[in-house]
Amino acid sequence: MSTFNKEKDLSKRIEVALAKKDYKQTFNKTDTFNIYYRVGTELLAGLIIGAGIGWTIDQWLNTIPLFLIIMFILGGIAGVYNLWRALTGKGLKMGFFNEKEK
Numbered sequence: 747m748s749t750f751n752k753e754k755d756l757s758k759r760i761e762v763a764l765a766k767k768d769y770k771q772t773f774n775k776t777d778t779f780n781i782y783y784r785v786g787t788e789l790l791a792g793l794i795i796g797a798g799i800g801w802t803i804d805q806w807l808n809t810i811p812l813f814l815i816i817m818f819i820l821g822g823i824a825g826v827y828n829l830w831r832a833l834t835g836k837g838l839k840m841g842f843f844n845e846k847e848k
Contacts (some may be wrong), residue, residue: 796821
């Protein structure tokens with residue numbers, strides 16, 4: 747067995763062991779506060795950036811606040827998507843995810 751296969755096998759075994767680990771932990775108030783802070787930050791950042799871009803486009807094109815409303819909604823969707831990525835642990839990975847690899 748080559749070194750590469752041994753390392754790959756070891757990493758698979760580590761992943762399996764971590765998946766079987768019991769995650770029933772008691773959260774203290776600090777952990778709960780951190781989760782709420784992360785949720786609020788992700789959603790608010792998406793909304794603020796989307797609204798800012800929409801307002802800028804409206805000012806540039808001298809239009810009614812059409813783009814503000816559209817970009818506000820898209821910013822909310824982006825905030826929820828970022829929140830989902832952060833909570834599922836896929837926030838730091840790039841590209842498409844193959845669920846069968848695990």
